[in-house]
Amino acid sequence: MSVEFDDYRQVFVSDAPLMDLRAPAEFAKGAFPTASSLPLMTDEERAKVGTCYKQQGQQTAINLGYKLVSGDIKAERLARWCEFAKANPQGYLYCWRGGLRSQITQSWMQEAGVVYPRIKGGYKALRQYLLSELEVQIAGCELVLLAGRTGSGKTQLLQALDNAVDLEKLAAHRGSSFGALLQPQPSQINFENQLAISLLKRNGRGNQPLILEDECGHIGSVMLPFSLREKMRTAPVLILDCSLDERVERIFDEYVVARLALSLKLDAESGFQHFSDYLLSSLQRIRRRLGSEAHQQLDIQMRDALAVQERTGDAALHRQWITRLLRDYYDPMYDYQLSKRPRQVLFQGDQQAILAWLKARFG
Known part of the structure; x- marks a missing residue:
């Protein structure tokens, strides 16, 4: 049979x-x-x-x-x-x-x-079937993008929504020069398969729009489908506000505390070295965009923080280079990209305000 x-x-x-x-x-x-x-x-x-x-x-x-x-x-x-x-x-x-x-x-x-x-x-x-459905789902959805400065908590907000898809989770990458995770990224085919399945699962949820983080055309090594990139280019946005101090703490927790803990869990003997290499190589990747002087200063601050952390266990000095990197590099880049591609801003506010607005608007 x-x-x-x-x-x-x-x-x-x-x-x-x-x-x-x-x-x-x-x-x-x-x-x-x-x-x-x-x-x-x-x-x-x-x-x-x-x-x-x-x-x-x-x-x-x-x-x-x-x-x-x-x-x-x-x-x-x-x-x-x-x-x-x-x-x-x-x-x-x-x-x-x-x-x-x-x-x-x-x-x-x-x-x-x-x-x-x-x-x-x-x-x-x-x-x-998945490739066909991917195009159908993209063409048929109302799309809203979530924008905000680096470290503002966009991922956490997406996780609180049942009508959102976390593209960075599917891509196993946080989307920035420091976004590489310990596990490898999926192949392009696997990323497309997972994206199509995620869109299939959220289909039929009434009048709720699909909410995605405002990404560029790629996340690490994987590319977003062309049709999705085109739709994102003109989609309206929600802008998540968050103070610099809060963003510094979030980046500190994710890229320093959590990353080191995971590195040590995977390799107790060499974990700190792997963690140090990750930070220094991530900074090196944006050297040209930073400029040699700014890169050199940040590199010194980072190495000082790593040396103190390795010697005493105190990671507080990392907040210095994180603050400077956000304020002098990521924030100006975000402002430039937002101004270069003006789109309809549906709402702007902190996480609770956006959640309240979405509930009032879409139920």
């Missing part, structure tokens, strides 16, 4: 567990958030079958595949697939196009007494 499933929207809005049977290299290039890599063949095995297909035809290649995945190798992989299916009874399996790899796997699992549905059209169909 071959069980196929083609309600792609249901797959994504329900966060259905997915068994990805493609080779590891295919999975690394692009996958879905709830997918687990449980390949039918390794990269090397797939390459051998592919070469055989080109040189000797399909049937010979299929025979080679059965030979490569047999005996103990087949038994081990089959056990993993069945274990996944039993742990995730609401899930699905797929290969690249819903062809032989998923059909063979599904058949072997059925022989072992486990019936598990496969996605019709495989990864390719799911990916095409």
